[in-house]
Amino acid sequence: MNTPSLILPFLALILSPLLVGIVNRTKAFFAGRTGQPLFQLYFDLAKLLRKGAVYSKTTSWIFRAGPVVQLAAAITALFVLPWGGASAPFHFNGDLILLAYLMGLMRFFTVLAALDTGSAFEGMGASREVQFSALAEPALLVGLAAAAHAGHDHIAPPLGNFQGALSLSGIYSSLSMDAWLSSGPALLMVAGALFVVFLAENSRIPFDDPNTHLELTMIHEVMILDHGGPDLAMILYGASLKMWLLGSLTAGLIVPVRTGNAWLDASAVFAGLCFLALLTGVVESTMARLRLLRVPQLLVSAGFLSTLALILLLWR
Amino acid sequence: MRLLVDALIVLLILTNLRLVASSHLAACIYVVALQGLVLGLLPLLVGTDPLTLRACVLSGLTMVLKGIIFPWLLLRALRAVQVRKEMEPLVGYTTSLLVGAVLLALAMWFGRRLPLPVSEASPLMVPLALFTIMIGLFAIVSRRKALTQVLGYLVMENGIYAFGLTFAREEPLLVELGTLLDIFMAVFVMGITIFHISREFDHIDTDRLSLLKD
Numbered sequence: 001m002n003t004p005s006l007i008l009p010f011l012a013l014i015l016s017p018l019l020v021g022i023v024n025r026t027k028a029f030f031a032g033r034t035g036q037p038l039f040q041l042y043f044d045l046a047k048l049l050r051k052g053a054v055y056s057k058t059t060s061w062i063f064r065a066g067p068v069v070q071l072a073a074a075i076t077a078l079f080v081l082p083w084g085g086a087s088a089p090f091h092f093n094g095d096l097i098l099l100a101y102l103m104g105l106m107r108f109f110t111v112l113a114a115l116d117t118g119s120a121f122e123g124m125g126a127s128r129e130v131q132f133s134a135l136a137e138p139a140l141l142v143g144l145a146a147a148a149h150a151g152h153d154h155i156a157p158p159l160g161n162f163q164g165a166l167s168l169s170g171i172y173s174s175l176s177m178d179a180w181l182s183s184g185p186a187l188l189m190v191a192g193a194l195f196v197v198f199l200a201e202n203s204r205i206p207f208d209d210p211n212t213h214l215e216l217t218m219i220h221e222v223m224i225l226d227h228g229g230p231d232l233a234m235i236l237y238g239a240s241l242k243m244w245l246l247g248s249l250t251a252g253l254i255v256p257v258r259t260g261n262a263w264l265d266a267s268a269v270f271a272g273l274c275f276l277a278l279l280t281g282v283v284e285s286t287m288a289r290l291r292l293l294r295v296p297q298l299l300v301s302a303g304f305l306s307t308l309a310l311i312l313l314l315w316r
Numbered sequence: 317m318r319l320l321v322d323a324l325i326v327l328l329i330l331t332n333l334r335l336v337a338s339s340h341l342a343a344c345i346y347v348v349a350l351q352g353l354v355l356g357l358l359p360l361l362v363g364t365d366p367l368t369l370r371a372c373v374l375s376g377l378t379m380v381l382k383g384i385i386f387p388w389l390l391l392r393a394l395r396a397v398q399v400r401k402e403m404e405p406l407v408g409y410t411t412s413l414l415v416g417a418v419l420l421a422l423a424m425w426f427g428r429r430l431p432l433p434v435s436e437a438s439p440l441m442v443p444l445a446l447f448t449i450m451i452g453l454f455a456i457v458s459r460r461k462a463l464t465q466v467l468g469y470l471v472m473e474n475g476i477y478a479f480g481l482t483f484a485r486e487e488p489l490l491v492e493l494g495t496l497l498d499i500f501m502a503v504f505v506m507g508i509t510i511f512h513i514s515r516e517f518d519h520i521d522t523d524r525l526s527l528l529k530d
Contacts, residue, residue, distance in 0.1 A: 184319055185326040297337065300413045304333060307417050312326065315424055315439065 004262035005089050009078040015270070016244040017041035017237065019277045023204075026281025041240060048233035056226060058118050066113025067227060067234035070106045074241035077102040080168060081248055084272075085176075085258040085265035087169035095167045096144045100137060103201070103242065107133055110235075114223035125222035128292070132207065132219070135299035136200045140249075143190045143197070143306035144171065147253060149313040150183045150190075151175045168249075176258040186309040187253065193309070194250040195276075196302035202243045204280055206290040206298070217289070247273045318438065321361050324354050325440045328478070329420065332451040335471060336412040339401050341463055345390050348467050348474075352382025355474055358481055362438070374492055378477070381496055386470060386503050393507040394463060397514035406523075407458040415454060423447035432482065441482050448475030462513060462520040466506045473499050 021038040028035020037043070055063065080095045082088045088095075111130055114122040148166060151174030180187055200207045203220035212218050224235050251272030257265055290298060331351040338344050356379030359371045407415065420443075427443035452472025456465045473495075480492065514520050 181319070185323045189326070297410045297413065300410050301333070301337065304413055304417050308326070308329060308420065311421060311424055312322075312440070315428065315443075 004266065005087055008083050008086060008262075008266055009081070009089060011266075012078050012081070012083075012241070012244055012248075013075070016240045017045065019243050019247060019273060020240050022274055022277035023281045023284065026278050027285050030281070030285035041236065045233045045237055048228075048236070049230050051229035053227075053229035053231050056117060059116050059226075062109075063113050063116040063226070064231070066109045066116075067231040067238070069109040070238040071234045071241075073102045073105045073109075074238045074245065077245055078241065081245055082169040082172040082252065083248060083262075083266040084252040084255060084269035085173050085260070086262035086269075087173060091167040091169035093166040095169075096141070096148075096171070099168060099245070100141055103245065104133075104137070106238065106242065110220075110223055113227070117226045119226065121218075121222050122225065125219050128219045129223065132200055132295060132299060135296055135303065136197045139193045139299065139303040139306045140197045140246075142303065142310055143193045144168075144249070146186060146190050146306055146310040146313055147171050147175060149310065150187050151179045172252045173258065175253060175256055177256045180256050183313055186312045189305040189309040191250060191254050193302040193305040194246070194253060195279075196298065196305075198243075198246040198250050198276070199280065199283065200295075200299060200302075201246055202239070202280075205284040206287050207295055209289050217292075244273070247276050251276050321358070321438045322440060324357060324361070325438060325444050328354055328444055329447060332448055332471065333413065333416050335467065336416055336451060336455060336458075337409050339405075339409065341394055341400060341461065342391065344464060344467050345387050345394065348390075348470055349383050349387035351471065351474055352386065353379055355477060356380075356383060358478070362441070362481055377493065377496055381500060382470075382474070385500070389503055389507045390463065390466065393510045396511045397463070397520055405459050407454075412454070412458065416451065419450045419454065420447050423450060441478065445475050445479035445482070448472070448478055451475075460521045460523055462506075462510050462522050465522060466503065466510070469506075470499070470503065 018038070018041075020041045021036075024036055024040065025038055077099050080088050080090050080099055082091070107129065111126040114126045148171045151171055175187070199205075203210055208219040208221075209217070210221065212221065220239075224232065227235055248269060251269050255268050255272035257268035259265055328351060331347050331354070334347045335344055335351075338347065356375050359375045359378070405412070423446035424443045427446055430442060432442065449472050452468045452470070452475055455468030455471060459465060459468065477495070510520055513525070517525070
């Protein structure tokens with residue numbers, strides 16, 4: 001464990017609300033508005049933390065535990081997340097499943113807290129969230145498996161022993177330019193699938209509209225309607241961390257900079273993340289929301305892309 | 317070169333996928349046109365190193381016929397019958413994608429086990445051909461509109477063509493040209509037939525045609 005890998009997760013904790021800011025600035029630019037400042041989410045969080053919370057009498061301890069568990073799961077996940085070539089503080093074989101299920105835990109507690117309020121609308125949002133994420137998860141895991149397969153000839157010396165080959169840090173350190181040259185089409189498909197998962201999991205257009213105010217069409221927003229004050233701050237911050245988590249998985253794949261210097265690699269991934277946020281803003285400005293019936297189809301397509309990439313690499 | 321061929325093959329696999337996942341007939345026709353164009357490029361890339369006149373003629377003819385003339389004929393038929401969408405396919409679009417994934421795995425597995433007399437340009441070539449044939453058949457059996465079934469037929473023929481490319485060096489040019497001419501006639505006739513079916517019965521749903529009695 002070296003210094004950069006210890007510091008990077010804390011940097012992620014500080015920088016993650018910036019991604020949301022970049023998305024919103026891009027959308028404002030496309031709409032021709034002045035838009036909110038780049039650091040708006042930081043201001044919002046500071047404001048919410050100073051407020052008190054109101055709890056409905058029908059809710060139980062689950063409702064209060066929800067935001068705390070979400071935030072804790074997100075922060076834990078940051079510690080197994082590599083920044084491209086820069087490895088995470090903790091890595092072991094199969095930690096990609098830990099990452100996927102920490103995000104699953106986040107979602108589970110969001111859903112439980114939403115159901116705990118007893119509101120019909122929140123139940124509807126919860127049902128959709130669970131349905132869509134059940135389809136997004138195979139795309140993510142199969143995609144990562146394909147990435148592991150693409151890179152497993154190119155693992156960098158520090159993690160070169162087979163032990164690292166199935167950890168996220170091992171996978172991402174091996175996805176160098178060489179891996180792209182030898183299995184470019186497959187990696188491109190994995191990147192596409194991960195980007196779709198990134199949009200779906202972060203409740204972005206075309207899956208969900210973060211700005212919508214119609215309960216019938218909301219998915220993520222409707223589940224957090226009853227939270228306020230510090231709880232809402234934790235949820236918003238947790239959501240931005242989740243964006244960071246899935247964003248780094250995508251950006252680490254599409255930015256094949258593996259210099260061996262952790263700081264250089266990490267800044268390349270950060271540039272990739274900013275680009276990804278920009279791209280998300282462009283997608284949100286230029287696309288309409290999909291009809292709910294069409295959403296599973298897009299997610300299954302993403303799963304198909306991942307599967308195709310894995311099949312291509314297995315039979316290389 | 318190998319990477320380029322692989323990329324094109326992946327593109328072909330994705331066009332197959334797009335075909336079974338789309339409900340807009342016009343979009344399906346464009347997808348098949350793209351598939352024809354990419355298939356036309358392949359003889360130039362998989363053949364022996366110096367470009368032969370044979371490969372160029374084959375490639376040019378394929379691109380013109382499959383990429384331009386067939387889509388044009390079908391788009392004309394589409395305009396004439398005034399049908400925009402495949403409304404109720406026998407197998408839904410999300411299910412079709414899953415079926416596509418299974419078919420792909422099957423094609424890969426089968427392609428590996430098929431002993432071939434010649435070495436292929438890319439190990440993905442035979443699986444691609446088998447997958448394209450299967451998707452074509454699947455489109456024929458799972459869709460109601462006559463136009464989609466014609467597209468399925470075309471895709472199936474594309475698969476056979478891709479299979480033939482594996483033997484591109486052994487196969488005589490005349491056979492390929494003959495096949496292309498046959499397909500041309502078939503699409504031409506089917507375009508006219510679709511138009512007549514639609515004028516006679518106000519729809520082109522083939523499963524309703526099976527109920528007809530004389």
